[in-house]
Amino acid sequence: MPDMKHMVATCVTFRTYFRKKLPGLPPDRDVEFRIDLIPGTAPCLKKAIRMAPDELKELKIQLQEQLDKGFIRPSSSPWGCPALFVEKKDRGGKRLCVDYGPLNAITVKNKYPIPHIDICSIGRAKVFSKIDLRSGYYRIKIEKKTYQKRFLDRIWLV
Structure with a gap:
């Protein structure tokens, strides 16, 4: 089994990657997230799912946090x-999710194979870990042309 001191030292070395709160938008990089649509596709709009009052309250809190950080607008x-x-x-707690199924249905599919993760490839491993990637999808910027396609449908009547 790996030396516990070595494992702790590795975690300390990379501690900036294990933040409790994200500081804001990621830095500019060469790669941006893009959604390519099937040509001739019209915008999709699916109605909001009804929520209980406590869920609506939580939704407002989480959306306000994301607005404040600049993750959404x-x-x-x-x-x-x-x-x-x-x-x-x-x-x-509650994890906010968006059902992008309707958008996925009109998206051009990638044409490259996804590798199979075989349990045999980790058969000799001694240590396994589990992490919650805190809002990890906010770490890649979205291409400006793609902005309009990535919206959740929620209109506040109050």
Whole structure:
């Protein structure tokens, strides 16, 4: 089994990657996230899913946090997909998710094979870890042409 001191030293070396809160938008990089649509596709708009009052309250809190950090912005886009919550298993709380199924249905599919992760490849491993990638999808910037396609549909009537 790996030396515990070595494991701790490795975690300390990379501690900046294990932040409790993200500082804001990621730095500019050569790669941006892009969504390519099937030619001739019209914008998709799926109605919001009904939520209980406590879920609406939590949604407002989480959306405000994302607005404050610059991760999301107000939009009048003709695109929209419904938001929903799933329970976090380990620490409790609610994880905000967006059902992008309608958008996925009209997206050009990648034509390269995805490698199979075989359990045999980790057969000799001595240490396994599990991490919660805290809002990891916010670490790659979205191409400007793609902005309008990535919106959840929620209109506040209050």
